[in-house]
Amino acid sequence: MRQRPRLALVPGEPAGIGPELVVRAAQRSWGADLVVYGDRATLLHAAEAIGQPLRLISPNDPSAAGPGALAHVEIPLTVRAAFGQPEPRNARATIGSLETAAGACLQGLCDGIVTGPVHKAAINDGGIPYTGTTELLAAQAGCEVVMMLANDIVRVALATTHLPLREVADAITADSLERTLRILHAALYHDFGIEAPRIAVLGLNPHAGEDGHLGREELDIVIPLLDGLRGEGWQLIGPLPADTAFLPSKLRGFDAVLAMYHDQGLPVLKYSGFEHAVNLTLGLPYPRVAVDHGTALELAGRGVADPSSLFAAIDTCTRLARNRLHAGT
Ligand SMILES: NC(=O)C1=CN([C@@H]2O[C@H](COP(=O)(O)OP(=O)(O)OC[C@H]3O[C@@H](n4cnc5c(N)ncnc54)[C@H](O)[C@@H]3O)[C@@H](O)[C@H]2O)C=CC1
Numbered sequence: 251m252r253q254r255p256r257l258a259l260v261p262g263e264p265a266g267i268g269p270e271l272v273v274r275a276a277q278r279s280w281g282a283d284l285v286v287y288g289d290r291a292t293l294l295h296a297a298e299a300i301g302q303p304l305r306l307i308s309p310n311d312p313s314a315a316g317p318g319a320l321a322h323v324e325i326p327l328t329v330r331a332a333f334g335q336p337e338p339r340n341a342r343a344t345i346g347s348l349e350t351a352a353g354a355c356l357q358g359l360c361d362g363i364v365t366g367p368v369h370k371a372a373i374n375d376g377g378i379p380y381t382g383t384t385e386l387l388a389a390q391a392g393c394e395v396v397m398m399l400a401n402d403i404v405r406v407a408l409a410t411t412h413l414p415l416r417e418v419a420d421a422i423t424a425d426s427l428e429r430t431l432r433i434l435h436a437a438l439y440h441d442f443g444i445e446a447p448r449i450a451v452l453g454l455n456p457h458a459g460e461d462g463h464l465g466r467e468e469l470d471i472v473i474p475l476l477d478g479l480r481g482e483g484w485q486l487i488g489p490l491p492a493d494t495a496f497l498p499s500k501l502r503g504f505d506a507v508l509a510m511y512h513d514q515g516l517p518v519l520k521y522s523g524f525e526h527a528v529n530l531t532l533g534l535p536y537p538r539v540a541v542d543h544g545t546a547l548e549l550a551g552r553g554v555a556d557p558s559s560l561f562a563a564i565d566t567c568t569r570l571a572r573n574r575l576h577a578g579t
């Protein structure tokens with residue numbers, strides 16, 4: 251058994267800020283050995299652009315990589331990447347780097363995966379249907395997952411992820427919500443060591459439906475489900491009106507908040523601490539942690555992109571992977 255976790259690191263969109271953030275990460279020492287999966291020329295070009303050293307070494311012994319070096323598995327692009335200009339012909343390689351790195355986790359070669367931002371439109375323009383890495387990794391592993399973003403202030407999980415708003419209400423069923431809550435509860439217990447997780451569940455409708463006068467999902471779906479789970483001894487709060495659930499005085503009473511859709515929960519999290527927030531995929535057989543931000547194409551190659559979220563993702567994934575190694579799971 252490895253004492254020190256080995257993490258796969260994937261830069262994401264080659265034309266975005268992901269590659270240079272990986273170069274920044276290479277300058278530091280970490281509590282895990284990192285193996286980057288990506289295109290050598292792109293990484294070296296990013297290093298040159300931001301004036302940082304980078305040596306890419308064999309993946310066979312990642313612990314030999316000191317500051318300025320990274321163990322590396324080559325996933326070549328089709329077309330040379332240009333800063334700020336995603337190239338649909340590189341979509342296959344971008345997705346390939348994620349799938350290869352995640353495959354290494356599934357085979358036990360790596361103990362977790364840290365991912366940079368992916369440009370969703372560039373992947374779809376390249377002919378690959380893609381809504382997000384969360385969904386991609388879930389399909390590859392054949393399991394259901396939950397997206398949760400977290401910083402030091404709040405953990406926000408989502409009942410639905412990358413779905414047009416028009417489809418959200420129909421996607422929230424008692425079954426889907428129960429599966430989401432079970433995955434969230436298990437992750438808070440096992441990965442975060444919270445004995446009796448306190449989960450706040452937001453309503454879908456304004457004022458959590460106002461007793462059915464502003465929508466019936468709370469009465470028909472959410473309340474009966476929460477009552478049932480409370481019968482198992484769970485600590486569930488809600489359904490709460492989303493507009494006041496995030497007041498600091500309330501947040502202190504929750505270990506996580508379950509939001510019904512992407513833009514109900516994530517603006518609050520990003521406003522409360524964009525720089526240090528991370529995006530976790532709960533329910534996979536290995537820990538996956540990503541940056542909370544996107545590709546920031548306009549900053550690529552300029553050396554001004556903030557690496558804090560990637561650094562937080564590496565630290566968080568290291569902690570989760572170490573817990574699992576020690577627990578033997
Ligand atoms: N983890 C992922 O793979 C994510 C991917 N995306 C994708 O990224 C693309 C661009 O999305 P946007 O909505 O424009 O979000 P974005 O996060 O790329 O940019 C939003 C704003 O934040 C700034 N910003 C982002 N990261 C930064 C950093 N590290 N340092 C300094 N400033 C930073 C940008 O310059 C911009 O002003 C889209 O294709 C989206 O789907 C968006 C969010 C997460």
Ligand SMILES: NCC(=O)COP(=O)(O)O
Binds near residue numbers: 368381383384540
């Ligand atoms: N809003 C989160 C996001 O877009 C990144 O999600 P994913 O690609 O990690 O599924």
